[in-house]
Amino acid sequence: MGCIGYCREEPLVNIHLPEKPLVVLHRVTEKDAEGIIQTVAAGEIPRERALCRIDNWDPLAGEILHFGNGFEDIPAYAEIPYFAPQKKVVLRNAGLINPEDIDEYIAVGGYRALYRAITEMSPDEVVGEVTASGLRGRGGAGFPTGLKWGFTQKEKSPRKYIICNADEGDPGAYMNRNEMESDPHMILEGMLIGAYAIGAREGIIYVRAEYPLAIQRLAKAIRQAQTYGLLGENILGTDFSFTLTIAEGAGAFVCGEETALIASIEGETGRPRPRPPFPAQKGLWGMPTNINNVETWSNIPVIINRGGDWFSKIGGERNSGTKVFSLVGDVDRVGLVEVPLSTPIRTVVYDIGNGGIEGKAIKAVQTGGPSGGCIPASLFDTPMDYEHLTAVGSIMGSGGVVVMNDETSMVDTARFFIGFTNEESCGKCVPCREGLKHMLMILDKTLAGKATESDMQTLEELSNVIKMTSLCGLGQTAPNPVLSTLRYFRNEYDLLLKKAQ
């Protein structure tokens, strides 16, 4: 099965009795199994394990699914504080359908958007719909997807490629993993629509090798789609043909950067190259290539089914749609949270996450993966979207949200992230390769109580130089954890400094 995202309550079990609501059981153990089967066989529900019931569900493809009525004593899905503020667009099917069965995906309206796109719409209309939706790249940079598609669409070339970037590697972030494991056909459908719009006949899913289940399910989904004539030649009897393959990463974080990713597929070392030329002009094997993140592709079928206008009304200004965040760290309710963009941090951390574990006070959240910044609790009214997170010194990134309670050392946190990016720097350009190494040395010196005020000046100066002069996004954002903690938690650094003699 897939996963509905409430990680703290796992393992979850779905029970659907005829004409009855779908009931989600939580914290099920092996010992419970026999009892559950006996109870269900008797037409009942093990009430003590019931988390919530789902009467109706909207998979956003046309019809509302009606599971059934009854079990009113079990709380409804919308009454669960963890789910109530959420809006499931990307995770519309996650945990509710069998991801290994194409028929279940089709039963909830899957591949309807593809059919519509290739039989009723011109490629320009598809690009226009995506542009109208206001969808922006979910890999982190937030570039408008419709605009990006347009670049590759306009290129005249005998061959074009589309790529799904599934090299998710931020520590503590697993949104894309769940999207692939829970609903692989949604990604296939998004890519098929994109390929039709852009004019590509070949697509590649670049997925990290550390996600064996995701790879297995994607591979299975591809085989099923081939059998059903949804991949291959003359799809659904049209002139449109498209093949899809999987390329596995080899464990380098920097291969999430699109030019390094292309180098990796080509069999080269995963090192970024300067842009321009952009992949849209000169990408994989020198051909025009469009790369989008897993979650970006996942939104496409919904945009075609419900229309760009419908999509653009979700979320905030210039930040339409939802975003899946992985809410982890010292937060009570850990899990995958999907909310409209521009939802305040407070809603995610307190309303959905229920604050700190054991009621401990929360000091900060770190958003956007290792290149993000630490945002203090005093700024928790900040809307979680591309512009607002950047304004407070962090980034949206791919959607990691690490919550830290007041026992956390912010200097140690910054050191952890610099340690990570230092290890993952490809080593091509000097500021990232050498600069991060020296940042790490200064942070270690600080944590050992041996740093001085002048080390702090060097640290800050070096951080800014790395940001300004690095070749790719990794180096340009890597100093963020240090710069943001220097900005908001300078006192923690000062307390560690060697007292002037």
Add this chain to the structure above:
Amino acid sequence: MIQITINGNSYSAESGETVLSIARREGVDIPAFCYDEALAPYGACRMCLVAVTNGAKEGITTACTLKAVDGLAVVTDTPEIIRLRKVLLELYLAQAPKSETIKALAAKYGIKKTRFTRKVYSDDPLKGRCILCGLCVRVCRDIMGAGAISYIGRGQFTEINTPFYEENEVCMGCGACAQVCPTQAITYEDVEKTRVMTSWSKTRVLLKQCTGCGRYYAPEAFISYTNKKLNPAVDETLRYLCPDCRRKEMTRKAIFLSMEEPVTG
């Protein structure tokens, strides 16, 4: 032709030429370690920063990757660029403490020592001088078509050498790597009939003997590679002569031929 402005002076250029290439041609000094006009822009050393003051995207960028368009204006040494370059040079001083090239450029920017911990090398085949600009790797792969050396490891542990630090038979011993190295880090030596690529896992390459004087003058593999590449081929009588003997032979032939020619007029 288009016009671009560098530091207030106007220059003519071909559209699409890089700013660094134009600057080099016109004698405008922009420092760069990873650039060679024979190779594609690489953007690794970050020294050739310029500030775009009129163009599609204003701000600081690298001149080696910046394509010239009509009306483009850049400044090569704003206070901010100098400040950034100084910190980069400090990083280079720490990484390659034995490089005279780095020391000289740093001194030009008024930097005598670095604030950063200097890397300690023991038994470094590149003598503590390598700055990982990648020119050697690229010239070997992209120009010579050999690909004898590449990067090993990543990040701060990146090194350049042959695969598995073993002698590499695809190395022709041409020495192009040493030729392009901006910090003179790469060494090789000729010992009797053999060229030893000291920096590259002591890869040994056989030398060719001159059919004229008998001297071992160049790597065999390199001679046969260039002979294969040249079209029309080198005259058979000259093919395996060392440069000195070849010069003599050509001169001899020229005189001989002129004597053969009938005197007219």
